[in-house]
Amino acid sequence: MAAKNVLTVRNLRKQLGAKEILKGISFQAASGELVAVTGPNGAGKTTLLRLIAGLMPPSGGEVLWNGARLGLEHRLVGYVSHQPMLYGSLSVQENLAFFGGMYGTLSQDRLQELLELVGLWRYRLEPAAVLSRGMQQRLAIARALMGEPALLLYDEPFTSLDVDGRQILRGILEHRRPRALQLLITHELEHLAGLPFREIRLEAGRIVPGGDASA
Amino acid sequence: MKDALKSPFFWGFTLLMLLALSVIVYYAPVERTMGLVQKVFYFHVASAWVGLVAHTVVFAASILYLWKRSGGSDRLARASAEIGTVFISCTLLTGPLWAYPIWNTWWTWDPRLTTTLVLWFMYAAYIALHGGGASEARKRLAAVYGIICFINVPLVFFSTRWWRSIHPVVISSEGIALTPKMRVAMFVSVGVFSVLYFYLLRLRMKSLELQERVRHLKAQLLA
């Protein structure tokens, strides 16, 4: 791997109406890091992730990737949200193949590798709508990895995953660590036990002092 | 209302309106063939003028909102759309009053009439979409719609004009087809209506701001 990729979040603010959701967030992280974003409901965690992904514009401040402003960059960001973000009428394989086509990273080997990684190879011909929520979440994770992103954003990815699923996700977090920068929102840090991570704790739109620490 | 009675703006404006009325009634001559009904013209033209100004303000304020995301520009667009609807309604109501005796019909699909009616529908749609600015998304989407509407207006106007026109063209490139006294009355009326527009705009923006503050305070109390 060549030079490290660096994400810089500088004084990031987001105002929605009279409500200020983020009140100036600054931090820096580089590829190889796993950052856990924690905090109570309504602290602005999801908004922070969406701003970094470029899905909404900030009201102030900036998000930089290796010093350049980050927009809706193709292939850079893999995003796992609360919702499975898939198409119910398409099969598991078609869902993944569609995104692979969009990213230009589609091949039969890659498809099989990813589906086996998340344990969905057996279900590849099932329509996504008939999968359980946990299986859909696995598919969502495979989709996020499809474009080989350098920046992975997970919004509470452990919810709705069973024991096996959690183990798979932990494996992915561990395995991707050298290559990508991973940001993960979670309420339960015990899921990350054993993995080296750094915690950023948000409360009411601010980083809690001392809430940016390595575990 | 009590506050309005104390405001110098209110009394100043009332005087202006009385002045305009007396100019229209006493100063402007009675038209030779149309008679008294022609006096509705001064209200008709003035409110149509305000409707167009208001529409342009919605457009400009919408662009400003998308650019700066300031609450003020959103309130300006919203208030202007509401007031514009009232004035366009006045135009649409006074038109037939004059048209029935003169054209012998309440309504006709003339370009100006059609454009004005479409303008009214656009305002109504804009206000429905804005939904009182219940969320940031609604404000943003209404601003986009406000811009699309403004761009669409010339298309509506020229297509209907191409189709047919029987509307009297009072102001054309050759000048104004009115006696000097009528001209004075028209300009006074347009001027006073414009002042009325800005007066109402100010009031409405203020009340929208207060509404938003109440909503904000309520949210804070509940939090």
Next chain:
Amino acid sequence: MLKFGRRILLIYRKDLQDELRSTDHLLSTLVFGTMLVFVFSFALELADVGTEQIFPAVLWVSIFFMSVLALQRSFAKEREYGALDALLLASGERSVLFYAKFLFSLTVLLLLELVVVPLLWIFLDVGVGSASLWFFLAAVLAGSWGLAAVGTLLNGITVQLPGARLLFPILAFPLLIPLLMGAILCTQGALSGQVQAVLGWFYLLLVFDLLFTVLPLLLFDYILEG
């Protein structure tokens, strides 16, 4: 540029695949369209109105009503499992989504018209004597193009507001007035075989189409930024 074209086509293919697999929406819209044809022709028969003169108006009002149902699908399918964000990230550009959804809407509209237009033609018993069929097809295509473009633009707006399905026709109607005029007059010209007389209206349709095909390049970023 080539990459954008490829992504547009991929999304378009995915949408068609999805639509053809769960055909209930397409079918209900089609049934609605044929019912409109039936109701109009029956009502006109009862009122004893010359159907040939009224055909262009009935045709476009039917298409307009049908499109209210048909054009609200394009973005709705992204909402079901919240796929819109993933699609945006994979597109890299919001306007890619507009053009893909526009192509999809236009295809669906044309498919529906393939059934409804001939039906209406037969039911209203319109002669083909002096009609210019080519110009008729061109008018239907140009009209549908504009409808699909405006519809896609507005669907991008209404899909973000839960419970705003009713808003769609209200937003669409005032914008579509020039298109409706151009389409009706062109259809009339095509039927009577007097194409030259209405050529100006055809150009108006093209201007309208062009405007609402290019405008989203500027505005779609603001529509889908939430």
